[in-house]
Amino acid sequence: MAIDLEAMGVGGKSGIFQAGPEPWAIENYALAAKYPSGQIVAQDIFKSGAIKSATDFQVYQELAGLSGLDIAYADNTAVYHTKNDKLKLLKPGSLQHLGENMLAFLLKAGTSTNFPKGKATTSRGKSGQDTAIYFDILGTYMVVFRQSVASMIYNSVILQSLLIWTTSLIMGGYSAMISLALSSLSLMLMWICAIGFSALVAFVLPLVSSSPIPFISSPWLVVGLFGAPAVLGAFTGQHVGYLILLKYLTKTFSRRNVNLPLVVRDDLAKLEAERWLYKAGLMQWLILLIVGNFYKIGSSYLALAWLVFPAFAYGFLEATLSPARLPKPLKTVTLLIGLSVPFLLSSGIIIHLVATLIGSAVRLERSPGSNPEWLGNVILAILIAAIACLTLVYLLSYIHISGAKVPLIITTCLLFGISLAMVQLGVVPPFTEDTARAVNVVHVVDMTAANGKKQEPASHISLFSTTPGNLVKEVEQIGEGFTCGSDKPLDFVTFSVKYGCWSDKNANIGWHEPDIPLFRVENDTKGDNRVTHVSIDTKVSTRWTLGINADEVEDFQLKDGHEELVPIGDKSNADGWHIIQFSGGKKAPREFSLTLFWADNHTHKSHKKDSNTEQPLLKLRTDVDRITSPTETVLGKLPQWCSLFGKSTSPLTLAFLSSLPVDF
Known part of the structure; x- marks a missing residue:
């Protein structure tokens, strides 16, 4: 069994994701852990591919066929892999929480008489019916049940719901069908306006703030910046649908109740419209439950809770205890009973999900400058708008005929206005010393000319960030002759810096010609099965990244002296490149033998028709853990809200770039 103790932040509860x-593991963890924490919602999101990352647990699970648990801290995700990602900042309570749970679980697992045998891959039968669905309740109790049980419950609820809806529509006739259609229209308008209002703010923020993500150091700002517009939009869209529905119901009641005064008929139409909006919320969650059950989504239990409890409260209090034929105002107790359990199950998940997404926004750009500045904001805005539409659909149905309309509009507008003003005036800084912006300062020595030919070394100090936004404010404080833009892209082999800043000031010192890595073509056997032998000398570097052109080279072999590091065989590639990353200690080798087996139709396949440039055959980045004099100067002037990005795939402070052209 594989137990992986991960982290994507500093502190908080160690939760299973x-x-x-x-x-077996999650079921026994739920029984043994003193303070169980875990949500299958996180597992659904992680496995969907929305998070472009992987963990060690996946290696053991996918390659070794093992089962187990993947656990991580997730608070303050923004400091992950920065200077603030330090052990001393991990709260003792967080470490104790992990220890209490894992010690209890391991003791139970170690003394178990029914420990599962064999690999997990042999127990995946029954089409995934034996997988577990799990979630904790306030960190004190964990619920675990099998997918087979969940499917049985979901199918039962879905069939009963469809039966009730079908019966009520048949009994209600044409009028009921039209009312359902119009109330469904109100839902669509609610979603459109909520997303539209919130997304509009996402586009505006980069224009009024020094940073397109000004809420990183103060996550509570998103309540006003995105939450308030989302709620206002949801209410606005639903209210427009309510008015259309009300107009239809008014005509219907006028025809059916001609003996009642006009004012009474109008009031009855309003009450009936209110009920239809509430029932439209039930329909919304029923659809989500059907979809989740069909695709076996683990977090479908949330749709079940948001459907069953509000439906029970409505049916018991409004239908059973309100037998009168004419509609009456919805009872407040219906809302309280119907929403208490769903909010209990969902509130913690929502808070952690939004907080994690906010923290992850600082690493949204794997290739700096490749995404528009507003992208992260739009993703967050859509998520918050979706949460508002899903969780407030029942509550909003109470407001249209109450006196709360004006207070709701005023409150949301004031909250948004205050939050936007605080951002625009810089009252709340986007980044602080504790929650810093991740940047890279690299002294680059580039041996590659624009046409792929070797040239005299071109050296400069490079400044770039994986955090969205320009670096104008930072370089103003640093000085040192930096120029920023997108007209000098840098290829660091594993990623490209399409927007960055560079300075040539004193860039010719701190490195030496013997440090520059070398490619040497030892022999080249041309023909139908072309094979090329290349020697690589990384000089002073024991940490490097090599890219091999997959359009030209079908297979390759890498050796360290007599030891084979990468054997011949099927090779995968990413974006047209075979990528090799190497990291060793002080005694690690520096000379390698690379054998290239060319593709049959390799003849300049990498030549771009729309460009005069040609991709090289090989490109290499060698890292040196050395702070040169100009780099030290820049680091000393780095603003306090900036932090060096410490991910292992990022260049060290001195990097040499080399390449071997196709027509060597």
Whole structure:
């Protein structure tokens, strides 16, 4: 069994975000852990590919066929892999929480008489029916049940719901069908306006703020910046649908109740419209439950809770205890009973999900400058708008005929206005010393000319960030002759810096010609099966990244002296490149033998028709852990809200770039 103790932040509860596929581990963890924490919602999101990352647990699960648990801290995600990602900043309570849970679980697992045998891959039968669904309640109790049980419950609820809806529509006739259609229209308008209002703010923020993500150091700002517009938009869209529905129901009641005064008929139409909006919320969650059940989504239990409890409260209090034929105002107790359990199950998940996404926004750009500045804001805005539409659909149905309309509009507008003013005036800084902006300062020595030919070394100090936004404010404080823009892209092999800043000031010192890595073509056997032998000398570097042109080279072999590091065989590639990353200690080798087996139709396949440039055959980045004099100067002037990005795939402070052209 594989137990992986991960982190994507500093502190907080250590929660399970992946488990299985064999359910034994999560079931026994739920029984043994003193303070169980875990949500299958996180597992669904992680496995959907929305998070472009991987963990060690996946290696054991996918390659070794093992089952187990993947656990991580997730608070303050923004400091992950920065200077503030330090052990001393991990709260003792967080470490104790992890220890209490894992010690209890391991003691139970170690003394278990029914420990599962064999690999997880052999126990995946029954089409995933044995996988576990899990979630904790306030960190004190964990619920775990099998997918087979969940499917049985979901199918039962879905069939009963469809039966009730079908019966009510048949009994209600044409009028009921039209009312359902119009109330469904109100839902669509609610979603459109909520997303539209919130997304509009996402586009505006980069124009009024020094940073397109000004809420990183103060996550509570998103309540006003995105939450308030989302709620206002949801209410506005639903109210427009309510008015259309009300107009239809008014005509219907006028025809059916001609003996009642006009004012009474109008009031009855309003009450009926209110009920239809509430029932439209039930329809919304029923659709989500059907979809989740069809695709076996683990977090479908949330749709079940948001459907069953409000439906029970409505049916018991409004239908059973309100037998009168004419509609009456919805009872407040209906809302309280119907929403208490769903909010209990969802509130913690929502808070952690939004907080994690906010923290992750600082690393949204894997290739700096490749995404528009507003992209992260739009993703966050859509998520918050979706949460508002899903969780407030029942509550909003109460407001249209109450006196709360004006206070709701005023409150949301004031909250948004205050939040936007604080951002625009810089009252709340986007980044602080504790929650810093991740940047890279690299002294680059580039041996590659624009046409792929070797040239005299071109050296400069490079400044770039994976955090969205320009670096104008930072370089103003640093000085040192930096120029920023997108007209000098840098290829660091594993990623490209399409927007960055560079300075040539004193860039010719701190490195030496013997430090520059070398490619040497030892022999080249041309023909139908072309094979080329290349020697690589990384000089002073024991940490490097090599890219091999997959359009030209079908297979390759890499050796360290007599030891084979990468054997001949099927090779995968990413964006047309075979990528090799190497990291060793002080005694690691520096000379390598690379054998290239060319593709049959390799003849300049990498030549771009729309460009005069040609991709090289090989490109290499060698890293040196050396702070040169100009780099030290820049680091000393780095603003306090900036932090060096410490991810292992990022260049060290001195990097040499080399390449071997196709027509060597």
